[in-house]
Protein backbone atom coordinates (compact mmCIF):
# COMPACT_ATOMS: atom_id res chain seq x y z
CA UNK A 135 0.00 0.00 0.00
CA UNK A 136 1.50 3.30 -1.04
CA UNK A 137 -0.14 6.21 0.71
CA UNK A 138 0.51 9.91 0.12
CA UNK A 139 0.20 11.89 3.35
CA UNK A 140 -0.48 15.63 3.27
CA UNK A 141 -0.63 16.78 6.88
CA UNK A 142 -1.28 20.36 5.71
CA UNK A 143 -1.85 23.23 8.12
CA UNK A 144 -2.76 23.94 11.72
CA UNK A 145 -4.19 20.98 13.61
CA UNK A 146 -3.97 18.99 10.38
CA UNK A 147 -0.37 18.31 11.40
CA UNK A 148 -1.31 17.32 14.95
CA UNK A 149 -4.06 14.90 14.02
CA UNK A 150 -2.20 13.41 11.04
CA UNK A 151 0.67 12.43 13.36
CA UNK A 152 -1.81 10.35 15.36
CA UNK A 153 -3.40 8.74 12.30
CA UNK A 154 0.09 7.83 11.09
CA UNK A 155 0.88 6.35 14.50
CA UNK A 156 -2.23 4.17 14.32
CA UNK A 157 -1.41 3.03 10.77
CA UNK A 158 2.11 2.16 11.93
CA UNK A 159 0.69 0.02 14.72
CA UNK A 160 -1.72 -1.73 12.34
CA UNK A 161 1.24 -2.51 10.12
CA UNK A 162 3.24 -3.92 13.03
CA UNK A 163 0.42 -6.01 14.45
CA UNK A 164 -1.38 -7.26 11.41
CA UNK A 165 1.37 -7.47 8.81
CA UNK A 166 -0.05 -4.86 6.48
CA UNK A 167 2.84 -3.25 4.60
CA UNK A 168 2.16 0.46 4.34
CA UNK A 169 4.59 2.86 2.69
CA UNK A 170 3.80 6.45 3.60
CA UNK A 171 5.16 9.30 1.54
CA UNK A 172 4.87 12.63 3.32
CA UNK A 173 4.24 15.53 0.95
CA UNK A 174 5.02 18.99 2.35
CA UNK A 175 2.18 20.80 0.54
CA UNK A 176 0.79 23.35 2.97
CA UNK A 177 0.63 27.09 3.70
CA UNK A 178 4.24 26.98 4.99
CA UNK A 179 5.38 25.37 1.74
CA UNK A 180 3.45 27.88 -0.36
CA UNK A 181 4.78 30.86 1.56
CA UNK A 182 8.33 29.53 1.27
CA UNK A 183 8.33 28.43 -2.37
CA UNK A 184 5.43 30.30 -4.02
CA UNK A 185 4.16 26.93 -5.20
CA UNK A 186 0.94 25.38 -3.91
CA UNK A 187 1.80 22.01 -5.40
CA UNK A 188 4.13 20.91 -8.23
CA UNK A 189 2.97 21.04 -11.85
CA UNK A 190 2.69 17.23 -11.95
CA UNK A 191 1.02 17.18 -8.50
CA UNK A 192 -2.25 15.54 -9.51
CA UNK A 193 -0.43 12.87 -11.57
CA UNK A 194 1.81 12.21 -8.59
CA UNK A 195 -1.26 11.71 -6.36
CA UNK A 196 -2.77 9.33 -8.92
CA UNK A 197 0.31 7.10 -8.57
CA UNK A 198 -0.59 6.25 -4.94
CA UNK A 199 -3.15 3.73 -3.68
CA UNK A 200 -4.74 6.46 -1.56
CA UNK A 201 -4.16 9.97 -0.27
CA UNK A 202 -4.53 11.06 3.35
CA UNK A 203 -5.00 14.75 4.21
CA UNK A 204 -5.00 16.40 7.66
CA UNK A 205 -6.50 19.84 7.00
CA UNK A 206 -5.72 22.89 4.90
CA UNK A 207 -6.32 26.55 5.64
CA UNK A 208 -4.13 29.27 7.08
CA UNK A 209 -4.93 32.91 7.84
CA UNK A 210 -1.57 33.94 6.30
CA UNK A 211 -2.86 32.85 2.88
CA UNK A 212 -5.83 35.18 2.62
CA UNK A 213 -7.41 33.58 -0.44
CA UNK A 214 -6.58 30.02 0.72
CA UNK A 215 -5.16 29.43 -2.73
CA UNK A 216 -3.09 26.44 -1.60
CA UNK A 217 -6.14 24.76 -0.02
CA UNK A 218 -8.12 25.33 -3.21
CA UNK A 219 -5.44 23.71 -5.36
CA UNK A 220 -4.60 20.84 -3.04
CA UNK A 221 -8.03 19.88 -1.76
CA UNK A 222 -10.69 21.18 -4.14
CA UNK A 223 -8.30 20.73 -7.08
CA UNK A 224 -7.68 17.09 -6.21
CA UNK A 225 -11.40 16.43 -5.84
CA UNK A 226 -11.98 17.80 -9.34
CA UNK A 227 -8.83 16.53 -11.08
CA UNK A 228 -9.04 12.99 -9.69
CA UNK A 229 -12.81 13.13 -10.24
CA UNK A 230 -13.55 12.11 -6.65
CA UNK A 231 -17.29 12.37 -7.08
CA UNK A 232 -18.38 10.60 -3.91
CA UNK A 233 -17.98 12.45 -0.65
CA UNK A 234 -18.72 9.73 1.88
CA UNK A 235 -19.44 10.87 5.42
CA UNK A 236 -20.60 8.32 7.95
CA UNK A 237 -22.39 9.84 10.94
CA UNK A 238 -22.25 7.41 13.82
CA UNK A 239 -22.55 8.30 17.48
CA UNK A 240 -20.02 6.23 19.43
CA UNK A 241 -21.30 6.94 22.94
CA UNK A 242 -24.70 8.20 24.18
CA UNK A 243 -23.08 10.79 26.39
CA UNK A 244 -21.65 12.61 23.34
CA UNK A 245 -25.06 13.23 21.78
CA UNK A 246 -26.08 16.89 22.05
CA UNK A 247 -29.78 16.01 21.68
CA UNK A 248 -32.03 15.43 24.68
CA UNK A 249 -33.07 11.79 25.22
CA UNK A 250 -31.30 10.58 22.08
CA UNK A 251 -28.51 8.08 21.80
CA UNK A 252 -26.62 5.67 19.60
CA UNK A 253 -29.72 4.09 18.09
CA UNK A 254 -30.78 7.53 16.80
CA UNK A 255 -27.53 8.63 15.19
CA UNK A 256 -26.25 6.13 12.67
CA UNK A 257 -26.53 7.12 9.03
CA UNK A 258 -24.34 8.01 6.07
CA UNK A 259 -24.35 11.05 3.83
CA UNK A 260 -23.27 10.91 0.21
CA UNK A 261 -22.43 14.40 -0.93
CA UNK A 262 -21.88 15.09 -4.63
CA UNK A 263 -18.28 16.27 -4.73
CA UNK A 264 -17.43 17.56 -8.21
CA UNK A 265 -20.24 19.92 -9.23
CA UNK A 266 -22.79 22.26 -7.68
CA UNK A 267 -21.77 25.75 -6.63
CA UNK A 268 -18.18 24.71 -5.86
CA UNK A 269 -17.04 24.72 -9.49
CA UNK A 270 -16.29 28.43 -9.23
CA UNK A 271 -18.00 29.48 -12.44
CA UNK A 272 -19.18 33.07 -12.39
CA UNK A 273 -17.77 36.50 -12.01
CA UNK A 274 -18.09 39.94 -10.55
CA UNK A 275 -19.02 43.04 -12.49
CA UNK A 276 -18.33 46.55 -11.15
CA UNK A 277 -16.60 44.90 -8.19
CA UNK A 278 -16.03 47.11 -5.19
CA UNK A 279 -18.79 49.57 -6.11
CA UNK A 280 -22.35 49.85 -4.90
CA UNK A 281 -23.40 48.59 -8.36
CA UNK A 282 -21.51 45.35 -7.92
CA UNK A 283 -23.07 42.25 -9.45
CA UNK A 284 -21.75 38.86 -8.30
CA UNK A 285 -22.69 35.70 -10.17
CA UNK A 286 -21.91 32.23 -8.81
CA UNK A 287 -23.30 29.46 -10.96
CA UNK A 288 -24.50 26.08 -9.78
CA UNK A 289 -23.72 23.21 -12.13
CA UNK A 290 -25.77 20.01 -12.22
CA UNK A 291 -25.12 17.47 -14.98
CA UNK A 292 -27.02 14.27 -15.65
CA UNK A 293 -23.76 12.34 -15.33
CA UNK A 294 -22.85 13.95 -12.01
CA UNK A 295 -26.29 13.63 -10.45
CA UNK A 296 -26.81 10.11 -11.73
CA UNK A 297 -23.54 8.65 -10.49
CA UNK A 298 -23.88 9.94 -6.92
CA UNK A 299 -27.51 8.81 -6.66
CA UNK A 300 -26.60 5.42 -8.13
CA UNK A 301 -23.75 5.13 -5.64
CA UNK A 302 -26.10 5.86 -2.71
CA UNK A 303 -28.52 3.12 -3.78
CA UNK A 304 -25.71 0.63 -4.44
CA UNK A 305 -24.26 1.35 -1.00
CA UNK A 306 -27.69 0.84 0.62
CA UNK A 307 -28.14 -2.44 -1.22
CA UNK A 308 -24.68 -3.75 -0.36
CA UNK A 309 -25.09 -2.71 3.30
CA UNK A 310 -28.61 -4.23 3.55
CA UNK A 311 -30.08 -0.84 4.33
CA UNK A 312 -33.63 -0.08 3.26
CA UNK A 313 -33.95 3.71 3.10
CA UNK A 314 -32.42 6.36 0.85
CA UNK A 315 -33.44 10.01 1.22
CA UNK A 316 -32.55 12.56 -1.45
CA UNK A 317 -32.49 16.20 -0.46
CA UNK A 318 -32.63 19.24 -2.74
CA UNK A 319 -34.38 22.59 -3.00
CA UNK A 320 -36.41 21.87 -6.12
CA UNK A 321 -39.26 24.08 -4.95
CA UNK A 322 -37.04 27.17 -5.21
CA UNK A 323 -34.29 26.00 -7.58
CA UNK A 324 -36.60 24.70 -10.24
CA UNK A 325 -34.07 24.11 -13.01
CA UNK A 326 -31.05 22.33 -11.59
CA UNK A 327 -32.94 20.49 -8.92
CA UNK A 328 -35.62 19.26 -11.32
CA UNK A 329 -32.77 17.19 -12.72
CA UNK A 330 -32.16 15.70 -9.24
CA UNK A 331 -35.88 14.90 -8.98
CA UNK A 332 -36.02 13.15 -12.33
CA UNK A 333 -32.84 11.13 -11.88
CA UNK A 334 -33.71 10.14 -8.32
CA UNK A 335 -37.11 8.79 -9.40
CA UNK A 336 -35.57 6.90 -12.33
CA UNK A 337 -32.81 5.29 -10.28
CA UNK A 338 -35.08 4.56 -7.28
CA UNK A 339 -37.42 2.61 -9.56
CA UNK A 340 -34.59 0.11 -10.12
CA UNK A 341 -34.38 -0.64 -6.37
CA UNK A 342 -37.90 -1.69 -5.32
CA UNK A 343 -36.66 -3.12 -2.01
CA UNK A 344 -35.34 0.29 -0.93
CA UNK A 345 -37.71 2.99 0.30
CA UNK A 346 -36.83 6.18 -1.57
CA UNK A 347 -37.91 9.45 0.00
CA UNK A 348 -37.34 13.13 -0.64
CA UNK A 349 -36.94 16.15 1.64
CA UNK A 350 -36.25 19.78 0.88
CA UNK A 351 -32.93 20.70 2.44
CA UNK A 352 -34.47 23.01 5.04
CA UNK A 353 -36.76 20.21 6.23
CA UNK A 354 -33.83 17.79 6.29
CA UNK A 355 -31.78 20.17 8.45
CA UNK A 356 -34.68 20.41 10.92
CA UNK A 357 -35.32 16.65 11.03
CA UNK A 358 -31.64 15.84 11.52
CA UNK A 359 -31.90 17.71 14.80
CA UNK A 360 -35.43 16.64 15.73
CA UNK A 361 -35.45 12.98 14.74
CA UNK A 362 -32.20 11.72 13.16
CA UNK A 363 -33.12 8.07 13.84
CA UNK A 364 -35.27 7.92 10.71
CA UNK A 365 -32.29 8.26 8.34
CA UNK A 366 -30.07 5.52 6.91
CA UNK A 367 -28.64 6.93 3.66
CA UNK A 368 -28.86 10.57 2.59
CA UNK A 369 -27.77 11.78 -0.84
CA UNK A 370 -27.50 15.43 -1.75
CA UNK A 371 -25.54 18.04 -3.66
CA UNK A 372 -22.15 19.57 -2.88
CA UNK A 373 -23.25 22.62 -0.88
CA UNK A 374 -26.11 21.01 1.03
CA UNK A 375 -23.91 18.00 1.80
CA UNK A 376 -21.23 20.28 3.18
CA UNK A 377 -23.73 21.84 5.57
CA UNK A 378 -25.68 18.78 6.70
CA UNK A 379 -22.51 16.85 7.44
CA UNK A 380 -21.47 19.56 9.88
CA UNK A 381 -24.82 18.98 11.59
CA UNK A 382 -23.89 15.30 11.44
CA UNK A 383 -20.53 16.08 13.04
CA UNK A 384 -22.32 17.87 15.88
CA UNK A 385 -24.63 14.86 16.36
CA UNK A 386 -21.53 12.65 16.70
CA UNK A 387 -20.17 14.79 19.50
CA UNK A 388 -18.34 17.46 17.53
CA UNK A 389 -16.38 18.09 14.37
CA UNK A 390 -13.33 16.39 15.84
CA UNK A 391 -15.13 13.04 15.64
CA UNK A 392 -16.16 13.14 11.97
CA UNK A 393 -14.39 11.25 9.16
CA UNK A 394 -14.76 11.39 5.40
CA UNK A 395 -13.69 9.86 2.13
CA UNK A 396 -13.49 11.61 -1.24
CA UNK A 397 -13.88 8.62 -3.50
CA UNK A 398 -13.88 7.59 -7.13
CA UNK A 399 -14.67 3.88 -6.84
CA UNK A 400 -11.76 1.83 -8.16
CA UNK A 401 -9.37 4.77 -8.40
CA UNK A 402 -7.01 6.64 -6.07
CA UNK A 403 -9.19 8.33 -3.44
CA UNK A 404 -8.59 10.87 -0.70
CA UNK A 405 -9.44 10.56 3.00
CA UNK A 406 -9.57 13.39 5.54
CA UNK A 407 -11.25 14.41 8.75
CA UNK A 408 -14.26 16.68 8.22
CA UNK A 409 -12.85 19.47 10.37
CA UNK A 410 -10.58 22.26 9.21
CA UNK A 411 -7.18 23.45 10.43
CA UNK A 412 -8.57 25.24 13.55
CA UNK A 413 -5.59 27.65 13.74
CA UNK A 414 -6.15 28.68 17.38
CA UNK A 415 -5.71 25.05 18.49
CA UNK A 416 -2.68 24.26 16.32
CA UNK A 417 0.38 22.77 17.95
CA UNK A 418 -1.14 22.85 21.44
CA UNK A 419 -1.75 19.11 21.79
CA UNK A 420 -5.49 19.69 22.24
CA UNK A 421 -7.05 18.75 18.88
CA UNK A 422 -9.17 15.62 18.81
CA UNK A 423 -7.42 13.06 16.55
CA UNK A 424 -10.44 10.73 16.22
CA UNK A 425 -11.83 12.19 12.97
CA UNK A 426 -8.41 11.72 11.38
CA UNK A 427 -7.95 8.22 12.78
CA UNK A 428 -11.41 7.15 11.60
CA UNK A 429 -10.58 8.62 8.19
CA UNK A 430 -7.52 6.36 8.09
CA UNK A 431 -9.86 3.45 8.89
CA UNK A 432 -12.14 4.44 5.98
CA UNK A 433 -9.06 4.60 3.78
CA UNK A 434 -8.05 1.02 4.68
CA UNK A 435 -11.62 -0.18 4.07
CA UNK A 436 -11.55 1.48 0.66
CA UNK A 437 -8.29 -0.14 -0.40
CA UNK A 438 -9.42 -3.64 0.44
CA UNK A 439 -8.41 -3.86 4.11
CA UNK A 440 -11.86 -3.74 5.69
CA UNK A 441 -10.73 -5.95 8.60
CA UNK A 442 -7.99 -3.53 9.57
CA UNK A 443 -10.34 -0.58 9.20
CA UNK A 444 -12.81 -2.28 11.52
CA UNK A 445 -10.05 -2.98 14.07
CA UNK A 446 -9.26 0.73 14.16
CA UNK A 447 -12.94 1.66 14.55
CA UNK A 448 -13.33 -0.82 17.40
CA UNK A 449 -10.24 0.56 19.14
CA UNK A 450 -11.56 4.13 18.79
CA UNK A 451 -14.94 3.11 20.14
CA UNK A 452 -13.37 1.36 23.13
CA UNK A 453 -11.23 4.40 23.92
CA UNK A 454 -14.28 6.68 23.69
CA UNK A 455 -16.27 4.41 26.04
CA UNK A 456 -13.39 4.51 28.50
CA UNK A 457 -13.34 8.32 28.34
CA UNK A 458 -9.78 8.30 26.96
CA UNK A 459 -10.31 11.32 24.77
CA UNK A 460 -9.48 14.99 24.33
CA UNK A 461 -11.42 17.71 26.16
CA UNK A 462 -13.81 18.58 23.28
CA UNK A 463 -15.50 15.21 23.86
CA UNK A 464 -15.27 15.23 27.63
CA UNK A 465 -11.86 13.66 28.28
CA UNK A 466 -8.68 15.00 29.83
CA UNK A 467 -6.08 13.72 27.36
CA UNK A 468 -3.95 15.62 24.89
CA UNK A 469 -3.92 14.82 21.17
CA UNK A 470 -0.88 12.55 21.48
CA UNK A 471 -2.17 10.74 24.56
CA UNK A 472 -5.58 10.18 22.97
CA UNK A 473 -3.76 8.69 19.96
CA UNK A 474 -1.67 6.51 22.28
CA UNK A 475 -4.83 5.23 24.00
CA UNK A 476 -6.20 4.07 20.66
CA UNK A 477 -2.87 2.48 19.71
CA UNK A 478 -2.87 0.64 23.06
CA UNK A 479 -6.38 -0.69 22.40
CA UNK A 480 -5.14 -2.07 19.09
CA UNK A 481 -2.43 -3.90 21.01
CA UNK A 482 -5.08 -5.34 23.29
CA UNK A 483 -6.77 -6.76 20.22
CA UNK A 484 -9.85 -4.56 20.78
Ligand SMILES: NC(=O)c1ccc[n+]([C@@H]2O[C@H](COP(=O)([O-])OP(=O)(O)OC[C@H]3O[C@@H](n4cnc5c(N)ncnc54)[C@H](O)[C@@H]3O)[C@@H](O)[C@H]2O)c1
Nearest residue numbers: 205206207208389390408409410411412413421422423462
Ligand atom coordinates in the same frame (compact mmCIF):
# COMPACT_ATOMS: atom_id res chain seq x y z
N1 LIG B 1 -11.08 19.96 4.75
C1 LIG B 1 -10.39 20.98 5.20
O1 LIG B 1 -9.16 20.97 5.15
C2 LIG B 1 -11.12 22.14 5.80
C3 LIG B 1 -12.45 22.03 6.22
C4 LIG B 1 -13.05 23.13 6.85
C5 LIG B 1 -12.33 24.31 7.02
N2 LIG B 1 -11.05 24.39 6.56
C6 LIG B 1 -10.22 25.57 6.80
O2 LIG B 1 -9.79 25.54 8.16
C7 LIG B 1 -9.61 26.87 8.64
C8 LIG B 1 -10.40 27.05 9.93
O3 LIG B 1 -11.79 26.91 9.62
P1 LIG B 1 -12.96 26.89 10.70
O4 LIG B 1 -12.48 27.49 11.97
O5 LIG B 1 -14.17 27.41 10.04
O6 LIG B 1 -13.27 25.33 10.92
P2 LIG B 1 -12.52 24.26 11.84
O7 LIG B 1 -13.12 22.93 11.55
O8 LIG B 1 -11.06 24.38 11.69
O9 LIG B 1 -12.92 24.68 13.32
C9 LIG B 1 -14.30 24.88 13.71
C10 LIG B 1 -14.46 24.66 15.19
O10 LIG B 1 -14.36 23.29 15.54
C11 LIG B 1 -13.35 23.07 16.49
N3 LIG B 1 -12.60 21.89 16.03
C12 LIG B 1 -12.38 21.53 14.75
N4 LIG B 1 -11.66 20.41 14.69
C13 LIG B 1 -11.41 20.05 15.96
C14 LIG B 1 -10.68 18.98 16.54
N5 LIG B 1 -10.07 18.03 15.79
N6 LIG B 1 -10.60 18.91 17.88
C15 LIG B 1 -11.20 19.84 18.63
N7 LIG B 1 -11.91 20.86 18.16
C16 LIG B 1 -12.00 20.98 16.82
C17 LIG B 1 -12.48 24.34 16.46
O11 LIG B 1 -11.99 24.68 17.71
C18 LIG B 1 -13.45 25.39 16.02
O12 LIG B 1 -14.12 25.90 17.14
C19 LIG B 1 -10.06 27.78 7.51
O13 LIG B 1 -8.92 28.20 6.80
C20 LIG B 1 -10.94 26.89 6.64
O14 LIG B 1 -10.95 27.31 5.29
C21 LIG B 1 -10.43 23.34 5.98
